[in-house]
Amino acid sequence: MADPATYRPAPGSVPDQPGVYRFLDAKGRVIYVGKAKSLRSRLGSYFQDLSALLPRTQAMVQSAAKVEWTTVKTEVESLQLEYTWIKEFDPRFNVKYRDDKSYPWLAVTISDDYPRLQVMRGAKKKGVRYFGPYSHAWAIRETLDILLRVFPARTCSSGVFKRAGQVGRPCLLGYIGKCSAPCVGRVTQEEHHDIVEDFCDFMAGHTAAYMKRIEREMREASSQLEFERAARLRDDLKAMERALEKVAVVLPDGTDADVIALAEDQLEAAVQVFHVRGGRIRGQRGWVADKTDDADTGELVERLIIQLYDSETSDGVPREVLVPVLPQDSDALQDWLTEKRGSNVSLRVPQRGDKRSLIETVERNATQSLALHKTKRASDLTTRSVALQEIQDALELDEAPLRIECYDVSNLQGTDVVASMVVFEDGLPRKSDYRRFIVKIRGTNESANDVGAIHEVLSRRFARFLDERAETGELDNEPDESATPGGPSAIDPDTGRPKKFAYAPGLIVVDGGPPQVAAAQRALDELGIDDIPVAGLAKRLEEVWKAGEEDPVIMPRTSEGLYLLQRIRDEAHRFAITFHRQKRSKSMIESILDGVAGLGETRRKALLRRFGSLKRLRSATIEEVAEVPGIGRRTAEAVVAALLAGAPSAPAINTATGEILDDDSEVSTDPADLSAPSEGIMRAGSRSNGE
The missing domain is CATH 3.30.420.340 (UvrC, RNAse H endonuclease domain)
Known part of the structure; x- marks a missing residue:
C-alpha cells in the first residue's frame, strides 16, 4: 500500500476550477476517475488523515501512486469528460453499470431508401430509430404483427427485398395486405416513407390524434357509401386498440418520461428503468451492478443517467427523468440532458400523485430484481461449493x-x-x-x-x-x-x-x-x-x-x-431485528394495557393477533376493538382510553443500526421468522452457568 503523502500535489499547484481528475497506480493504470466543481477542494479531501476517509476511499488512495487532472469551462463539460475517461480507462474503483442482458428493440431503419421495421439487439446505430427496449422479442413481433395491418411497411431483409423486385412478385405479406410491397412498385418511395412516419408517430405516443383521424375517415367513407373502405378503416382502428391494450396507461396526462429506481446493499446495486411515452410504458430494462466505491445513491443515479443517455439521439431523451434521489450536480446534469434533447428536460424526484406511485412500483421491481439475483446466485450448487472452498482458504x-x-x-x-x-x-x-x-x-x-x-x-x-x-x-x-x-x-x-x-x-x-x-x-x-x-x-x-x-x-x-x-x-x-420488533411491540402493548380491568394475558394476546402492532391498535375504534373475541364494549372503551393516555411523543431509535423502530413494527407471520420453536428461545438466568 502506498502512502498518499508521497504523491500529494504541491500546495497551490491544483487549480480552483471545475475539472476531471484521475488516480493512477504504480504501473500507470487509471484506477479511479472523478469530477469536481473545485479541483483544489476535492483533491484536498483525498489527502486528509486516512482514518477520516471512507473504507473504499482509503483503499483507493493507498492503491494509487499518482493523480492527474484536466480543467474544463463548465460542469456540463466535466460530466462528459468524466464519462469519456471511464469508458476509455475502465477504472476498477468506479461503479460500472454493465447490462447483463441484450434487450431487444423495435427498430426502424430511417436512413434506408425503403425503411424497414425489425427487431434489433446490441449497440445502437446511426440512422435507426428505436422503440423500447422490450423484455422479450416475441412481444415486439406480436405488436408488430397487429400494427402491420394499419401500417404496411417493409419488414423483409435486403436480400428478400431485392429478389422480389427482380422476379416482380411480392412476398406473402404483400399478398395478405401486411406490406405495401414497395419492392414491386405498389407504392412509391415517398408513399412508403409516409407509412413509416405514421408508424413512428404512433409508436412515439401520438396515438390519440392518429386514431381520431382514422375514425373521421371511417365516418366520411360511410357517409359516402364507401362501405368496404369504411369496414377496412374500422378493422384498422380495432387493430390499433388491441395494440394499445397490451400497454398499460400509467400516467393519464400523456407524459413522456423515464422512471429510474435502484435497490442496493453493501456490494451490489439493482437498476430498473421504465420508459413511459404518451403515458404508457413502452419499454423496461434492468440489471445488477457491482459497487466498487463509496458512491452514495445520488452519485449512482448521476452515473447511470450519463451512461443511459450518452449515446442517445434527441428522440431518445424524454421530457422528464424521474429519479429516487437528486444527484449533487443535478443542475449540470439537467443542462446536459437539455443539450442532448434540444429542448428543456426536467430532472426531479416526484413527491405525490401518479408519478410518485409509479416510481414506487419501479423501486419494488428493483428490490425484487436484487432479491432474485441473490437467490439465483445462492441456489447454484457449483457456486456454493466454490464459496465454501474460498472461505476455507481465506480463513x-x-x-x-x-x-x-x-x-x-x-x-x-x-x-x-x-x-x-x-x-x-x-x-x-x-x-x-x-x-x-x-x-x-x-x-x-x-x-x-x-x-x-x-x-x-x-x-x-x-x-x-x-x-x-x-x-x-x-x-x-x-x-x-x-x-x-x-x-x-x-x-x-x-x-x-x-x-x-x-x-x-x-x-x-x-x-x-x-x-x-x-x-x-x-x-x-x-x-x-x-x-x-x-x-x-x-x-x-x-x-x-x-x-x-x-x-x-x-x-x-x-x-x-x-x-x-x-x-x-x-x-x-434480519432475524434479530424481526424478533426485537415483535418483543418490543408485545411489551409495549402489555405495559400500556396492564392496568385495564378485565384484560388478562389471553385477551392481550388476542388484541396483538388481531391488530399486529401498537400503532394499528391505537388507530382502531371502540367498535373495532369490541369485535375481538372475548372483549366487550366496556372493556373496549377502557382499552382505547388507556392507549390514548399512553401515546408516546417521539419514535425510538435502535442505536445499533440507526433504524427508527416505530410502533408499526408488526408481529411477523413469515415462516422464516417463526421457524425457531418457542422452546428454542433461551432466557438468561434460567441456568446457573449463565444458560
Missing part, C-alpha cells in the same frame, strides 16, 4: 465449513437486548435450526452491550452443546466413534428429532469486528472448546476478522465466499 481452515452459525445482536439503547442465531448448511439456510435469545446484559454504552451480549449468547449456546454431548457420553475419554457431531448421538431418543444444540458448527461468524470476535472466542475458551474457528464480518469495508489476528482478511470483492458470508450476516441481522 486457513482444515476443512470447508459445511455448517456455519452466525450471531447478531439487536437492542434499543441498551434495553430489550435480543440476539439471533442463524444456521447455513452447504451454503443454504437451515431455518429449522434458527434460534432467538433474550439477553439480560446491561451496559453504559452500545459497544459494551454488543460485546457482552455476544459473550453471553455464545456461552449459553455452547454450554448447552457440551451438556447435550455429555449426556451421550461423547465427552468421555473413549468416545464412541459413531457419536460424531451430526451423527446418531445428535438425535433425541425420546422424540426421534435432532437435539437443539447437539451439532458443532464448522465456523462461527459474528456480526462485527475485533471486539465482537474476541468476545466470542473468549466464551469458547472459558468452556474449553478449541476446535471451532471464529470469524467476524465487519460492515462498511466488509472485512473478515479472525480471532487473535491484528489485521483483517481482505477477500476479493468478486469472491463467492465473501458473498456467502455477507448473505449469512444479513440473514442474522
